[in-house]
Amino acid sequence: MPDFDPKAIAKRALPLVDLTNLNDDCTAKDVAILCDRAVTAHGNVAAICIWPRFVADARPLLAGSGVKIATVVNFPHGGEKTLEVVDETAKAVADGADEIDLVMAYGAFKAGRPGFAEEQIRRVRKAAGEAKLKVILETGEIGDPLLIHAASQLAVDAGADFIKTSTGKVAVNATPEAAEIMLTVIEENRRHGRIDVGFKPAGGIRTIADAGAYLAIADKILGANWVCAQTFRFGASGLLDALVAALDGTAAQLGEGY
Template sequence: MTATPAEIAARALPLVDLTNLNDDCAPADIEELCRRAVTPHGPVAAVCIWPRFVAQAVRLLGGTGVRVATVVNFPAGGEDTLAVVRETERALADGADEIDLVMPYRAFVAGRRGFAEEQIVRVRAAAPQPALLKVILETGEIGDPLLIHLASEVAIDAGADFIKTSTGKVPVNATLEAAEIMLNLIEAIRREGGREIGFKPAGGIRSLDDVAAYLALADRIVGANWVSAATFRFGASGLLDALLAAIDGGTGEAGEGY
């Protein structure tokens, strides 16, 4: 039976990483973001913010169940691994629960697979469990499907808990084509008895139609019972209003933002 818009929205709401990575983000914006993260229909999974706001968000969200995620090596995916490790350590000291790391994708595309892998390994070592490590591949910049598959393998082998499509800061962000490649690898690892890897599409996901398409893809590839906040997140800033409108009987049409 086809799910209703309200059912799709209710399923997606607890999967959202509510995001503000605007260059001009200020403490007042973080206050508003954290307020919005706990909705009348339940909390989102996490807020995703710049490292300088982690301590503030941890304080504001205490006791809500909403996790605090932050970004490192963002958005450029640079090559100063020591700086990225220090950034990670500071964020965790401030109370971050989750680290979204941009892999050095330009180095990877240029054939420096080992360098990209080593940076992820180093960040993983700086962010041991129970911290969650999501590795952003920047699939729209990688482009080649075979390289997207290989980048996913590199990230997982280096210790990623999640593989994430995009920063939301480049011309091509999340696509269903990249998602299919990444989800097929996740399912192959599951079939072989490997560890559970999560998936996070991010960038350009704004409407209920977008949400429904990604959930349907995950259901088809990995199974209808796989999707949960432990395995699947939507990275978005403009999606929440659309989800709440659909739950409340609206259309769930496009919201603004990343």
């Protein structure tokens, strides 16, 4: 791979990371550690992504850092209790969440009820107010490329600020194939004069090579100047260590970090 430059990729990717802890056993102490990791000697990540119950705890820990607080709703299974999801969203925003990562009701969508999935997104969009809304399609569960394309467009039409591949909680999470479809939908909407929607691959992105692959797909479809924290995020828990190691010049000792 002659153009593979780990340090250049790391420098580009670090400010795009949504540093994530959605472990079932996550504690307030773990969130404090996550907040500390989010601020590095090489710059800060874009956001942390945590369970809603920790949003209020994280707010003072990140004050003044510029790091956003993202949280998840309807997570991880994309259920159909819309009123509960709307309430969950409103509480998260009141607690200080800057960004809401909503799992689309992908089961309803796959079962031939796209209108239900779309209406749920619209209602969460309204409840989120000024918070950024990322809609998780769960592409590995949708499977069919045509349905991934349709789900992406549905989320855009319903008011998503970002479309996101996955929860990281299923067998198949982010894949280059799903990324290409989703980024193509974003490009199609741009061509028709619609406001930019962002893209977030998540689940299984751990190495600099992984990050470089997704950045290359985005560059190919949308141009080298499109990617920034306003339009592209990596949802990851382990990627940051590889990026920092490359920027520190110690990545050669971390073979798997490439």
